[in-house]
Amino acid sequence: MTEAEGRLRLTILGGYLGAGKTTWLRHALYEGRFGKAHVIVNEAAEIPVDDAFLRSSGEVTVLAGGCVCCTARADLIAALRGLCDARSRAGAVRLDTVVLETSGLADPAPIAEAIRADPVLTRHILLDEIIVLVDGLHGAAQLASDPLGRHQIEAADRLILTKPDAAPDLNRLRATLARLNPGAEVTAAAHGVDWPLPPLPAGVLPMDLVETGDVAPPVPVPVALPEGMDWSPFSVWLSALLHVHGDRIVRVKGVVRTPAGRLLLQGVRRTVQSPEILPDPGAPTDDTLVLIGRDIDADRVRRSLQKLV
Numbered sequence: 102m103t104e105a106e107g108r109l110r111l112t113i114l115g116g117y118l119g120a121g122k123t124t125w126l127r128h129a130l131y132e133g134r135f136g137k138a139h140v141i142v143n144e145a146a147e148i149p150v151d152d153a154f155l156r157s158s159g160e161v162t163v164l165a166g167g168c169v170c171c172t173a174r175a176d177l178i179a180a181l182r183g184l185c186d187a188r189s190r191a192g193a194v195r196l197d198t199v200v201l202e203t204s205g206l207a208d209p210a211p212i213a214e215a216i217r218a219d220p221v222l223t224r225h226i227l228l229d230e231i232i233v234l235v236d237g238l239h240g241a242a243q244l245a246s247d248p249l250g251r252h253q254i255e256a257a258d259r260l261i262l263t264k265p266d267a268a269p270d271l272n273r274l275r276a277t278l279a280r281l282n283p284g285a286e287v288t289a290a291a292h293g294v295d296w297p298l299p300p301l302p303a304g305v306l307p308m309d310l311v312e313t314g315d316v317a318p319p320v321p322v323p324v325a326l327p328e329g330m331d332w333s334p335f336s337v338w339l340s341a342l343l344h345v346h347g348d349r350i351v352r353v354k355g356v357v358r359t360p361a362g363r364l365l366l367q368g369v370r371r372t373v374q375s376p377e378i379l380p381d382p383g384a385p386t387d388d389t390l391v392l393i394g395r396d397i398d399a400d401r402v403r404r405s406l407q408k409l410v
């Protein structure tokens with residue numbers, strides 16, 4: 102057995118907020134693309150949601166309330182060391198791969214650097230690939246407004262364009278990806294299913310990305326939802342909120358308990374998806390909506406919700 106074969110393989114799955122990481126990963130795990138996998142899911146907000154979907158496909162560790170590329174880096178190293186320890190114990194269950202789904206606010210490059218610099222992990226873990234998902238629908242707006250999207254793309258070994266089913270024209274974004282990271286393979290997937298891309302026509306120009314300098318990162322703002330809330334005024338409130346804030350709210354996520362079950366509510370920018378039923382049991386963080394964005398006046402948002410619902 103070569104040294105590489107003996108090590109635990111690690112895939113880092115990155116991409117901007119709402120790019121489609123969990124959706125893609127669910128499908129990849131279902132198809133067994135990572136063999137016997139352990140998923141580490143990192144969410145910037147204290148209220149994790151993604152794990153509810155991923156748990157049905159295997160073991161999951163949640164690192165919530167900080168980003169593993171900066172504030173929660175030590176937690177990630179500890180979690181990876183724990184997995185390496187468990188794997189090397191006699192009688193341990195088989196484990197082929199660890200997939201780290203980063204938070205949408207993470208830059209994969211410092212994560213890879215931290216893993217390679219750790220004296221224990223470097224002996225036990227083989228960093229296989231950095232896959233970065235790029236939102237086919239909102240990727241251009243994200244790239245234009247936040248340098249993080251660009252850093253994520255530059256760090257990738259492989260880029261996957263998501264939402265090709267909803268994006269009318271991916272060519273400009275594809276040309277931009279080719280310019281930002283000419284070495285990375287670019288494919289596409291709709292809800293995790295591979296989507297064939299025709300050759301990029303000649304002459305398509307990439308976006309003109311101006312250096313924006315430092316931009317404050319989007320911040321998660323949790324909003325508690327009133328018990329027994331009436332769904333119709335809530336939907337109206339949410340649409341109005343997203344309309345008023347425009348591009349300042351980049352992601353909405355929350356779990357609402359209703360007589361019909363636990364509903365996952367989520368949106369990316371102003372695109373809100375129909376709620377999905379989540380498996381029970383509930384979590385203490387249910388009935389909370391997390392808005393991720395910039396310049397959100399949390400008190401004002403909470404007051405407006407109290408008034409309307």
Ligand SMILES: Nc1nc2c(ncn2[C@@H]2O[C@H](COP(=O)(O)OP(=O)(O)OP(=O)(O)O)[C@@H](O)[C@H]2O)c(=O)[nH]1
Nearest residue numbers: 118119120121122123124205263264267291292374
């Ligand atoms: N039309 C379409 N929608 C998609 C696709 N992939 C994901 N979505 C939707 O995009 C939204 C975000 O998807 P997620 O998989 O939660 O994205 P994420 O990158 O894990 O989100 P964060 O963890 O919050 O950064 C959801 O409403 C998905 O249903 C796709 O290929 N096509």
